[in-house]
Amino acid sequence: MQRDVVGYQCYATADLGLIAYETAAREGLVIDEGVLLEIVRPGTSDPVAEGEVGEVVVTTLNPVYPLIRFGTGDLSATLPGRCPTGRTNTRIRGWMGRADQTTKIRGMFVHPGQVDQIVKRFPEVSRARLVVGGEMAADTMTLKVETACSGPDALSAKLIEAIRDVTKLRGQVEMVLPGALPNDGKVIEDARSYR
Incomplete structure (x- = not known):
């Protein structure tokens, strides 16, 4: 029936x-x-x-x-x-996942709010995403930032310093054009391989 x-x-x-x-x-x-x-x-x-x-x-x-x-x-x-x-x-749009993206990197917890603290120091940065990579205990951290800045080397050095100041960890910076980061709400992306 x-x-x-x-x-x-x-x-x-x-x-x-x-x-x-x-x-x-x-x-x-x-x-x-x-x-x-x-x-x-x-x-x-x-x-x-x-x-x-x-x-x-x-x-x-x-x-x-x-x-x-x-x-x-x-x-x-x-x-x-x-x-x-x-x-x-x-x-x-409906439910698209969870917002808590706190991630443990080299024994330290990194929170989305810390990424926001870094970004707020630099008005020339519109958005950012912290990508955590590496295998097992060899974590890497790259802050991808959207910017139209014309002097990327000076900005990159200041961002690297801010990453260390805020997270107490070393990280790299990658500049991308405005709009290049995915629109998925992620502030921290855990792209590590656990093989």
């Missing part, structure tokens, strides 16, 4: 309840009217541009259990435009 039941996704947490829901258009999830949602750079409270992947932060003004700027630890991104079904609230 066939039952024409249609299933839809929702995005919810134990603390908040419903955050966003899917419509018949199946083009992202519409944010519930009872919450305020922000997308921020992981490890910070800095908002990201529309469409950029970041951590979901939610405020709910429930009089019984209010939560202000509750970091869910989940990644998502806003979608442009309205829902084809006519819903007018903002839409998100």
